[in-house]
Amino acid sequence: MAATTETYAATTRARALPRVQTRHVVMVAYLLFMLIPIYWLLKMSLQTNQEILGGFTLWPQQPTLDNYRVILTDASWYMGYVNSITYVVMNTILSLSVALPAAYAFSRYRFLGDKHLFFWLLTNRMAPPAVFALPFFQLYSSVGLFDTHIAVALAHTLFNVPLAVWILEGFMRGVPKEIDETAYIDGYSFPRFFVKIFMPLIASGIGVAAFFCFMFSWVELLLSRTLTAVNAQPIASIMTRTVSASGLDWGVLCAAGVLTIVPGALVIYFVRNYIAKGFALGRV
Amino acid sequence: MDKVQNNKAWFLVLPVLVLVAFSAVIPLMTVVNYAVQDTFGNNVFFWHGLGWFEDVLTDSRVHGALGRQLMFSGIILAIQIPLGIAIALCMPKRGFWASVCLVLMALPLLIPWNVVGTIWQILGRTDIGLLGYVLSGLGIEWNYARNAVHAWVIVVVMDVWHWTSLVALLAYAGLQSIPQAYYQAAKIDQASRWKVFRYIELPKMQGVLLIAVLLRFMDSFMIYTEPFVVTGGGPGSATSFLSIDLVKMALGQFDLGPAAAFSLMYFLVILLVSWVFYTVMTNLDKQEGK
Numbered sequence: 109m110a111a112t113t114e115t116y117a118a119t120t121r122a123r124a125l126p127r128v129q130t131r132h133v134v135m136v137a138y139l140l141f142m143l144i145p146i147y148w149l150l151k152m153s154l155q156t157n158q159e160i161l162g163g164f165t166l167w168p169q170q171p172t173l174d175n176y177r178v179i180l181t182d183a184s185w186y187m188g189y190v191n192s193i194t195y196v197v198m199n200t201i202l203s204l205s206v207a208l209p210a211a212y213a214f215s216r217y218r219f220l221g222d223k224h225l226f227f228w229l230l231t232n233r234m235a236p237p238a239v240f241a242l243p244f245f246q247l248y249s250s251v252g253l254f255d256t257h258i259a260v261a262l263a264h265t266l267f268n269v270p271l272a273v274w275i276l277e278g279f280m281r282g283v284p285k286e287i288d289e290t291a292y293i294d295g296y297s298f299p300r301f302f303v304k305i306f307m308p309l310i311a312s313g314i315g316v317a318a319f320f321c322f323m324f325s326w327v328e329l330l331l332s333r334t335l336t337a338v339n340a341q342p343i344a345s346i347m348t349r350t351v352s353a354s355g356l357d358w359g360v361l362c363a364a365g366v367l368t369i370v371p372g373a374l375v376i377y378f379v380r381n382y383i384a385k386g387f388a389l390g391r392v
Numbered sequence: 393m394d395k396v397q398n399n400k401a402w403f404l405v406l407p408v409l410v411l412v413a414f415s416a417v418i419p420l421m422t423v424v425n426y427a428v429q430d431t432f433g434n435n436v437f438f439w440h441g442l443g444w445f446e447d448v449l450t451d452s453r454v455h456g457a458l459g460r461q462l463m464f465s466g467i468i469l470a471i472q473i474p475l476g477i478a479i480a481l482c483m484p485k486r487g488f489w490a491s492v493c494l495v496l497m498a499l500p501l502l503i504p505w506n507v508v509g510t511i512w513q514i515l516g517r518t519d520i521g522l523l524g525y526v527l528s529g530l531g532i533e534w535n536y537a538r539n540a541v542h543a544w545v546i547v548v549v550m551d552v553w554h555w556t557s558l559v560a561l562l563a564y565a566g567l568q569s570i571p572q573a574y575y576q577a578a579k580i581d582q583a584s585r586w587k588v589f590r591y592i593e594l595p596k597m598q599g600v601l602l603i604a605v606l607l608r609f610m611d612s613f614m615i616y617t618e619p620f621v622v623t624g625g626g627p628g629s630a631t632s633f634l635s636i637d638l639v640k641m642a643l644g645q646f647d648l649g650p651a652a653a654f655s656l657m658y659f660l661v662i663l664l665v666s667w668v669f670y671t672v673m674t675n676l677d678k679q680e681g682k
Contacts, residue, residue, distance in 0.1 A: 130482075131481075131482045132482075134478065134479070134482045135479070135482045135483065135484075135493065138479050138482075138497075139493065139496050139497070141553065142496055142497060142499060142500055142553065142557070143496065143499075144522065145511045145512065145515055145553060146499065146500075146503075146511070148511070148514065148515055148521070148522050149507075149510075149511050149514070152514065152520070160520055161519070161520065164519075164520070164525055166522075202411075205407075206407040206408045206411055207408060209404040209405070209407065210404055210405040210407065210408040212404060213401035213402075213404035213405050214405070216395060216396065216401070217395055217396055217397070217398040217401035218395045218396065218397045218398070219397070219398060219399045219400075219401040219402055220399055220402070222401075225405065225409070226670075227666070227667070227670050229408070229412065230666050230669065230670055231662065231663055231666045232412055232416050234610050234662050234665065234666045234669070235416070235659065235662060236613070236614035236616075236634075236635055236638075236658060236659070236662060237614070237616065237635075238614065238616055238634075238635035238636075238638045238639050238642075238655075238658075239423065239638070239655040239658055239659055240416075240419050240420075241639060241642065241643060242423075242642040242643060242648070242651065243418075243419030243420070243422040243423055244415075244419055245643070246422060247418060247419055247422065262411075262414070262415055263415060265411055265412065265415050266412070266415045266416055269408055269411060269412055270412070273408060323502055326504060327502070327503070327504040327505050328505070329504065329505055329506045329617045330616050330617060330635075330639070334643065344504050344505075344506045344507070347506060347507070347510065348506055348621060358514070358520065361510065362510075362514070365507040365510055365511065368503070368504045368507050369499075369502070369503050369504075369507065372499075372502030372503065373499065373502070376495050376498055376499065376502060377491075377495055380491060380494040380495050380498065381494070383494070383498045383501070383561055384558075384561040384562045384564065384565040384600075385565070387501075387558055387561070387562070387607065388562055388565075388600065388603045388604075388607070389673075391603060391673055391676065391677075392562060392565045392566070392600055392603070
């Protein structure tokens with residue numbers, strides 16, 4: 109009898125332990141798969157070019173910040189970041205300011221053609237930038253906006269405005285309608301109600317929408333490269349031009365790459381619970 | 393939520409309408425314009441009817457790009473969806489480690505696409521990259537710039553690295569919304585792990601998984617930057633997907649007519665998938681009783 113209980117306990121333990129372990133092993137393996145390429149970029153950014161090409165090493169033998177120094181002191185490099193941030197911020201402000209009232213309209217009212225409009229916005233979020241690259245180039249050249257920050261900011265509204273409208277609508281429908289009605293009874297005008305009462309209620313939604321507008325504009329390359337030449341050239345474009353040129357400085361290239369990850373890495377902790385929601389256009 | 397009928401709401405959507413019309417409708421009309429005209433240069437255009445569409449539809453180069461594109465999207469979905477679900481099931485449910493996992497997994501999603509390309513381009517090199525070094529150390533003649541199969545492997549692995557977390561995060565969000573009572577009921581019924589997955593978790597994740605499939609299909613269908621940086625569409629045209637081919641045609645060779653006709657047909661596919669996406673979304677909203 110005692111023997112059977114013992115074997116029973118042993119089998120349950122045997123059954124319980126490996127399952128827990130598989131979970132952890134899978135998770136750790138996956139996280140390693142995620143992190144190793146990023147580590148490799150970081151490692152190479154801390155090495156000199158001679159060291160990178162001199163021999164294969166798993167970690168920098170003589171870590172150096174020279175590559176970062178090159179980028180932060182050379183205007184042709186660091187202006188790329190300034191340009192990128194300029195048009196990204198312009199785009200985020202523009203997208204959010206037009207998307208807020210529209211999202212409110214979609215979440216609260218039925219009106220003529222609302223569903224068609226909402227669908228049409230979605231198709232623009234899904235539109236391949238490759239289709240728009242040439243027409244955008246011609247459009248902005250003909251109105252004299254080629255190679256300006258505002259051209260890229262406007263071009264990125266193509267997918268960011270729909271994104272912001274959809275995300276914000278997803279958050280706004282969670283706010284009970286009674287709040288609107290009470291505010292109107294209390295004598296609030298619409299603009300005052302919207303800014304003073306409604307916007308604080310969906311503050312997290314606005315934050316998430318802003319984050320995603322920022323991110324999608326930040327990671328996009330095709331349109332921003334097509335629409336700029338020198339003055340508004342984004343960092344992404346400067347990097348690819350370095351790749352195509354001969355005599356690569358791998359260390360500097362990697363350092364530039366690491367610096368483009370920084371903005372995302374800085375805020376990621378705060379939005380960690382909303383990443384799925386944002387990518388699913390506020391629908392999860 | 394029951395909504396009020398009010399056509400004045402149009403004033404609230406007007407700014408969006410104007411802005412998106414400027415950045416979507418005008419360019420799209422330019423494309424339509426080019427698609428039905430031909431030119432001898434000097435900005436003189438004349439009517440060409442549906443000629444370009446016929447050309448594109450019978451063009452073996454476009455067929456090749458479309459075939460590669462569908463194969464790529466198919467492979468991507470076949471790997472990322474099951475893997476994403478598996479990862480979501482393995483994630484800690486709450487607490488400190490859940491946050492750590494979320495943050496680390498989301499990291500690749502926020503990296504600029506050309507940097508993703510650069511990372512894998514470097515990683516795949518046999519002299520300075522970890523992956524290439526290990527593979528050639530194992531005795532494989534690894535060269536993704538020459539060998540089409542190797543080029544495909546690196547592009548697919550790169551995309552798995554880049555986007556699987558999105559599927560995992562969506563599936564995880566779906567799992568989180570399952571009430572604990574469901575699991576307790578399953579425990580009382582002594583349901584096996586597989587049965588819990590099959591009859592509780594999978595049906596509850598259905599909605600988010602549909603979203604994940606559609607999003608991954610759309611984004612892989614218009615992938616451009618990452619393979620462009622890693623392989624440049626090569627070797628030959630082994631990894632030139634639709635967008636790469638289109639940009640080559642439109643901005644490289646300036647074949648406006650065929651490129652425009654190509655764009656319109658490309659856009660029609662996107663429109664179709666968007667419609668499916670929209671229908672799924674609205675049905676989900678109805679199910680939730682909102």
